[in-house]
Amino acid sequence: DIQMTQSPSSLSASVGDRLTITCRASQDISNDLAWYQQKPGKVPKLLIYSASTLQSGVPSRFSGSGSGTDFTLTISSLQPEDVATYYCQKYNSAPLTFGQGTKVDIK
């Protein structure tokens, strides 16, 4: 099965900072990758699908890029409401594996 590896596992940044989270697949998954945001005690929310397509209603400070095995989620200007754990997920074929998550907080 394809493994999904995210880095870093956690990060702390200041409001207004630019953040990048990386997700690496152990095999080529084309652009069949999604990013989710999960705030504490809440249901995960879809941010990006097809590696770079912003889900409707998601702020434009979020962006995604990559294809094949290497993907990134970028927050262009971190806001207090972005404190959350972010997960990538592959969906090219089952199993629909998640990355281990990246916890983002404010410095």
Added chain:
Amino acid sequence: QVQLQESGPGLVKPSQTLSLTCTVSGGSISSGGYYWNWIRQHPGKGLEWIGYIYYTGNTYYIPSLRSRLTISVDTSKNQFSLKLTSVTAADTAVYFCARNWGSIDSWGQGTLVTVSS
């Protein structure tokens, strides 16, 4: 807008069977086009996708649970279900049901299931 809602016991004894149902509203499971998933999250840990079912009954389970897990669908009730046998404390988690075609676009609220005597 489709809505999903998990239901089932919040406490299960070790060695017994964990049974959950996901009721779908605002859309029909049998209309096709979507897979119906179960995902769990151990306390303080990440998301673990454990399996899905299509309305035709086709399923996929992750290898580590394949011997204990059954996902079924009841299109007449617009529900799908999870059964996990021989549970241990390691199965204590929040269990989410969800819908996907590609990415997951709809989630249930999640239900905490604790395995304890």
